[in-house]
Amino acid sequence: MTETYTGPTSPEDIEDEVELESARLEREADAILAEGEARAFGPRPIHEAVREDALAAREWSRARAERLRRAVEDEPIKATLYALGLGVVIGMLIAR
Known part of the structure; x- marks a missing residue:
């Protein structure tokens, strides 16, 4: 019951530890942003x-196609009904 806390003895000690970590993270974020800007806005052919x-x-299209393929394989009846409904709607629009 008589344990003594042996952490930082002053508020400055706590702020320095946090400041060092936040400064490191800020530098890393700045580097990532600078790299992205250089790629996006830098001169390139x-x-x-x-x-x-x-x-x-x-x-992007390959990922979407794979996602669609899995959805159709998981629930073929639902996918068939969606396709049928979409075909009916398109057919009605074209017939107008």
Whole structure:
């Protein structure tokens, strides 16, 4: 029952520990932001930018296709009914 607290003895000690960690995190965040800005706004050839955007679009579409494929495999009846309903709606719009 007579334990003594042996932590920091003054408020300055506590602030220094927190300040060091926050300063490190702030430096890391600044480095990440600077790298992102350099990639986004830095001078680079247009064909390189288009190629990177095409790769990003391709990866996005592959992920979406895989997600759709899993959804159809998990619930084929539900997917069939959605497709049928969408076909009916499109058919009604085209018939107008």
